[in-house]
Amino acid sequence: MNVKERIKQLRQELPTHVKLVAVSKTQPVESIRQAMEAGQHAFGENRVQELVPKFNALPQAQWHMIGHLQTNKVKYIVPFVDLIHAVDSLRLLLEINRQAQRINRVVNCLLQVHIAQEETKFGLTADEVVQLVTQPDVALLTHVCIKGLMGMATFTDDEKIIRQEFRTLYNLFNALKRQKLPPNAGMEILSMGMSHDYRIAIEEGSNMVRIGSAIFGKRK
Ligand SMILES: *Cc1c(COP(=O)(O)O)cnc(C)c1O
Numbered sequence: 001m002n003v004k005e006r007i008k009q010l011r012q013e014l015p016t017h018v019k020l021v022a023v024s025k026t027q028p029v030e031s032i033r034q035a036m037e038a039g040q041h042a043f044g045e046n047r048v049q050e051l052v053p054k055f056n057a058l059p060q061a062q063w064h065m066i067g068h069l070q071t072n073k074v075k076y077i078v079p080f081v082d083l084i085h086a087v088d089s090l091r092l093l094l095e096i097n098r099q100a101q102r103i104n105r106v107v108n109c110l111l112q113v114h115i116a117q118e119e120t121k122f123g124l125t126a127d128e129v130v131q132l133v134t135q136p137d138v139a140l141l142t143h144v145c146i147k148g149l150m151g152m153a154t155f156t157d158d159e160k161i162i163r164q165e166f167r168t169l170y171n172l173f174n175a176l177k178r179q180k181l182p183p184n185a186g187m188e189i190l191s192m193g194m195s196h197d198y199r200i201a202i203e204e205g206s207n208m209v210r211i212g213s214a215i216f217g218k219r220k
Contacts, residue, residue, distance in 0.1 A: 003031055006215045007038035014209070018202055021064050021191075023212030025050060026219045029057045035215065036061060042082070044210050048073040055080050066150075066210055068122050071095040078107055085150040085191055085210070086112040088124050090132060093144055100143035108147045110191055113172065115165040116154040123151070126172050130179075139182035146181075148189035149173050153197055162197050166204035173205070 001009070007022070014020055023044040024032045032043060032054065043058075045051035046067025055063050055077075065077055066085045071092055077084075078099040087093055087109045100107045111132065114123030124132065132138065133146060151169040153162040169192055177187040193201025195214035202209065213219060 003034040003216060004038040007035050007040050010211065010215065011039070015202065017207055019189075019208045021066070021208060021210045022215050023066065023194075023210050024054070024216065025067075025212065027212075027216045029054060031216055032058060032061065044085070044212075048076050051081075052076050064210075075099045078105065079103055081107065083147065083189075084109045086110070086122065087146075088112045088122055090135065090137065093132075093138065093141060097141040097144045104143075106143050106145050108145050110148050110150040110189060111146060113149050113151045113169055115151045115169050117161070117165075118154055126168075129172065130176070133176065133181055133185050134179070139184065141184055144184060146185035148187050148191065149176075150191035152194070153192070153201075155196075159200060162200050163204060166192055166197075166201050166206070170205035 044064040044066040153165040191208040193209035198209040
Protein backbone atom coordinates (compact mmCIF):
# COMPACT_ATOMS: atom_id res chain seq x y z
CA MET A 1 0.00 0.00 0.00
CA ASN A 2 1.17 3.52 -0.71
CA VAL A 3 0.73 6.71 1.34
CA LYS A 4 -2.52 7.67 -0.36
CA GLU A 5 -4.09 4.27 0.21
CA ARG A 6 -3.03 4.21 3.86
CA ILE A 7 -4.54 7.65 4.46
CA LYS A 8 -7.80 6.61 2.85
CA GLN A 9 -7.93 3.42 4.88
CA LEU A 10 -7.29 5.29 8.13
CA ARG A 11 -10.01 7.80 7.23
CA GLN A 12 -12.47 4.94 6.92
CA GLU A 13 -11.35 3.41 10.19
CA LEU A 14 -11.25 6.51 12.40
CA PRO A 15 -14.50 7.71 13.98
CA THR A 16 -15.53 11.12 12.64
CA HIS A 17 -14.84 12.88 15.96
CA VAL A 18 -11.17 11.81 15.87
CA LYS A 19 -8.80 14.15 14.08
CA LEU A 20 -5.83 12.64 12.28
CA VAL A 21 -2.47 14.36 12.50
CA ALA A 22 -0.11 12.69 10.01
CA VAL A 23 3.34 12.64 11.59
CA SER A 24 5.69 13.48 8.73
CA LYS A 25 8.99 13.82 10.62
CA THR A 26 11.97 12.60 8.57
CA GLN A 27 9.67 12.11 5.55
CA PRO A 28 10.32 13.99 2.31
CA VAL A 29 8.02 16.77 1.12
CA GLU A 30 7.00 14.53 -1.77
CA SER A 31 5.40 12.01 0.62
CA ILE A 32 3.56 14.82 2.39
CA ARG A 33 2.24 16.00 -0.98
CA GLN A 34 0.90 12.53 -1.65
CA ALA A 35 -0.90 12.53 1.68
CA MET A 36 -2.40 15.91 0.82
CA GLU A 37 -3.65 14.54 -2.48
CA ALA A 38 -5.52 11.93 -0.45
CA GLY A 39 -7.19 14.77 1.48
CA GLN A 40 -4.90 14.89 4.52
CA HIS A 41 -4.51 18.42 5.86
CA ALA A 42 -2.82 18.28 9.29
CA PHE A 43 0.84 17.26 9.68
CA GLY A 44 2.99 16.87 12.77
CA GLU A 45 6.72 17.48 13.13
CA ASN A 46 8.89 17.19 16.23
CA ARG A 47 11.86 19.40 15.30
CA VAL A 48 11.74 23.13 14.59
CA GLN A 49 14.60 22.85 12.06
CA GLU A 50 12.48 20.46 10.04
CA LEU A 51 9.09 22.05 10.63
CA VAL A 52 10.02 25.50 9.29
CA PRO A 53 11.34 24.39 5.86
CA LYS A 54 8.41 22.00 5.43
CA PHE A 55 5.95 24.79 6.21
CA ASN A 56 7.77 26.95 3.63
CA ALA A 57 7.46 24.19 1.05
CA LEU A 58 3.80 23.49 1.83
CA PRO A 59 2.25 26.55 3.52
CA GLN A 60 -1.26 25.41 2.58
CA ALA A 61 -1.03 22.44 4.99
CA GLN A 62 -1.83 22.73 8.69
CA TRP A 63 1.32 22.32 10.78
CA HIS A 64 1.46 20.88 14.30
CA MET A 65 4.52 20.94 16.55
CA ILE A 66 4.36 17.63 18.43
CA GLY A 67 7.85 17.45 19.94
CA HIS A 68 9.58 19.08 22.85
CA LEU A 69 9.94 22.80 22.19
CA GLN A 70 12.80 24.94 23.48
CA THR A 71 11.94 28.52 24.44
CA ASN A 72 14.62 29.95 22.11
CA LYS A 73 12.96 28.29 19.09
CA VAL A 74 9.40 29.45 19.80
CA LYS A 75 9.73 32.53 17.62
CA TYR A 76 10.37 30.51 14.46
CA ILE A 77 7.07 28.61 14.55
CA VAL A 78 4.65 31.03 16.21
CA PRO A 79 3.82 32.83 12.92
CA PHE A 80 2.27 29.72 11.35
CA VAL A 81 1.90 26.80 13.76
CA ASP A 82 -1.65 25.49 14.15
CA LEU A 83 -1.21 23.66 17.44
CA ILE A 84 1.72 23.13 19.83
CA HIS A 85 1.17 19.73 21.47
CA ALA A 86 3.92 19.50 24.06
CA VAL A 87 3.84 22.54 26.34
CA ASP A 88 5.20 21.50 29.72
CA SER A 89 6.10 24.65 31.63
CA LEU A 90 4.82 28.12 32.50
CA ARG A 91 8.07 29.49 31.14
CA LEU A 92 7.36 28.04 27.70
CA LEU A 93 3.77 29.26 27.79
CA LEU A 94 4.97 32.78 28.65
CA GLU A 95 7.41 32.78 25.73
CA ILE A 96 4.76 31.53 23.28
CA ASN A 97 2.47 34.30 24.50
CA ARG A 98 5.21 36.93 24.17
CA GLN A 99 6.09 35.94 20.61
CA ALA A 100 2.45 35.56 19.59
CA GLN A 101 1.60 39.00 20.97
CA ARG A 102 4.35 40.58 18.84
CA ILE A 103 2.65 39.40 15.68
CA ASN A 104 -0.90 39.70 16.99
CA ARG A 105 -1.74 36.02 16.72
CA VAL A 106 -3.35 33.64 19.21
CA VAL A 107 -1.50 30.32 19.39
CA ASN A 108 -3.26 27.10 20.35
CA CYS A 109 -1.46 24.81 22.79
CA LEU A 110 -1.86 21.49 24.55
CA LEU A 111 -0.26 20.63 27.87
CA GLN A 112 1.87 17.50 27.77
CA VAL A 113 1.20 15.09 30.59
CA HIS A 114 3.71 12.44 31.58
CA ILE A 115 1.72 9.19 31.78
CA ALA A 116 4.29 6.58 30.76
CA GLN A 117 6.44 4.51 33.07
CA GLU A 118 9.53 5.43 31.10
CA GLU A 119 11.83 8.05 32.55
CA THR A 120 11.75 11.27 30.59
CA LYS A 121 12.38 14.89 31.33
CA PHE A 122 9.27 15.91 29.44
CA GLY A 123 5.67 16.26 30.50
CA LEU A 124 3.86 17.44 33.60
CA THR A 125 2.39 15.32 36.36
CA ALA A 126 -1.38 15.48 36.86
CA ASP A 127 -0.90 17.78 39.85
CA GLU A 128 1.36 20.08 37.87
CA VAL A 129 -1.20 20.33 35.06
CA VAL A 130 -3.93 21.34 37.49
CA GLN A 131 -1.61 23.87 39.09
CA LEU A 132 -0.60 25.33 35.74
CA VAL A 133 -4.07 25.83 34.23
CA THR A 134 -5.41 27.37 37.42
CA GLN A 135 -2.38 29.67 37.90
CA PRO A 136 -3.56 33.31 37.99
CA ASP A 137 -0.71 34.22 35.57
CA VAL A 138 -2.10 31.92 32.90
CA ALA A 139 -5.43 33.76 32.74
CA LEU A 140 -3.48 36.89 31.76
CA LEU A 141 -1.94 35.33 28.66
CA THR A 142 -3.93 37.06 25.94
CA HIS A 143 -2.24 35.35 22.99
CA VAL A 144 -2.24 31.75 24.11
CA CYS A 145 -5.20 29.40 24.09
CA ILE A 146 -4.91 26.11 25.98
CA LYS A 147 -7.04 23.63 24.05
CA GLY A 148 -6.46 20.43 25.98
CA LEU A 149 -3.95 17.72 26.83
CA MET A 150 -1.44 15.46 25.09
CA GLY A 151 0.26 12.30 26.28
CA MET A 152 2.29 9.30 25.20
CA ALA A 153 1.86 5.82 26.64
CA THR A 154 4.72 3.50 27.52
CA PHE A 155 6.26 1.84 24.47
CA THR A 156 5.23 -1.73 25.18
CA ASP A 157 3.24 -4.63 23.75
CA ASP A 158 1.32 -4.92 27.02
CA GLU A 159 -2.07 -3.55 26.08
CA LYS A 160 -3.17 -3.38 29.72
CA ILE A 161 -0.45 -0.90 30.61
CA ILE A 162 -1.17 1.28 27.56
CA ARG A 163 -4.91 1.26 28.24
CA GLN A 164 -4.41 2.16 31.90
CA GLU A 165 -2.18 5.10 31.02
CA PHE A 166 -4.59 6.47 28.42
CA ARG A 167 -7.44 6.04 30.89
CA THR A 168 -5.55 8.05 33.49
CA LEU A 169 -5.07 10.87 30.99
CA TYR A 170 -8.71 10.78 29.93
CA ASN A 171 -9.83 10.99 33.56
CA LEU A 172 -7.64 14.03 34.13
CA PHE A 173 -8.99 15.64 30.94
CA ASN A 174 -12.56 15.06 32.14
CA ALA A 175 -11.87 16.27 35.67
CA LEU A 176 -10.41 19.51 34.28
CA LYS A 177 -13.38 19.92 31.97
CA ARG A 178 -15.65 20.05 35.00
CA GLN A 179 -13.41 22.52 36.80
CA LYS A 180 -13.60 26.29 36.42
CA LEU A 181 -10.86 27.23 33.97
CA PRO A 182 -9.68 30.66 32.81
CA PRO A 183 -11.27 32.02 29.59
CA ASN A 184 -8.15 31.19 27.57
CA ALA A 185 -8.19 27.54 28.60
CA GLY A 186 -10.63 24.81 27.70
CA MET A 187 -10.58 21.03 27.51
CA GLU A 188 -11.55 20.26 23.92
CA ILE A 189 -8.64 18.31 22.47
CA LEU A 190 -7.20 15.09 23.87
CA SER A 191 -4.18 14.18 21.75
CA MET A 192 -3.22 10.57 22.40
CA GLY A 193 -2.46 7.57 20.23
CA MET A 194 0.33 6.75 17.76
CA SER A 195 0.75 4.04 15.09
CA HIS A 196 0.97 1.11 17.50
CA ASP A 197 -1.62 2.22 20.05
CA TYR A 198 -4.14 4.58 18.41
CA ARG A 199 -6.96 2.02 18.50
CA ILE A 200 -6.65 1.69 22.27
CA ALA A 201 -6.34 5.48 22.61
CA ILE A 202 -9.60 6.03 20.73
CA GLU A 203 -11.38 3.43 22.87
CA GLU A 204 -10.11 5.34 25.89
CA GLY A 205 -11.40 8.72 24.73
CA SER A 206 -8.81 10.26 22.40
CA ASN A 207 -10.09 12.74 19.81
CA MET A 208 -6.76 13.44 18.11
CA VAL A 209 -4.28 10.79 16.98
CA ARG A 210 -0.71 11.39 15.82
CA ILE A 211 0.17 8.70 13.29
CA GLY A 212 3.48 8.47 11.45
CA SER A 213 4.88 5.08 10.47
CA ALA A 214 1.46 3.50 9.84
CA ILE A 215 1.04 6.08 7.06
CA PHE A 216 4.52 6.75 5.71
CA GLY A 217 6.21 3.45 6.55
CA LYS A 218 9.19 2.94 8.85
CA ARG A 219 11.39 5.98 9.42
CA LYS A 220 15.02 5.70 8.33
C1 LIG B 1 7.03 10.28 16.12
C2 LIG B 1 5.88 10.68 16.95
C3 LIG B 1 4.59 10.18 16.72
C4 LIG B 1 4.28 9.17 15.63
O1 LIG B 1 4.89 7.95 15.86
P1 LIG B 1 4.53 6.66 14.97
O2 LIG B 1 4.85 5.53 15.86
O3 LIG B 1 5.40 6.73 13.78
O4 LIG B 1 3.09 6.73 14.63
C5 LIG B 1 3.57 10.63 17.52
N1 LIG B 1 3.77 11.52 18.50
C6 LIG B 1 4.99 12.03 18.77
C7 LIG B 1 5.15 13.01 19.87
C8 LIG B 1 6.08 11.63 18.01
O5 LIG B 1 7.29 12.14 18.29
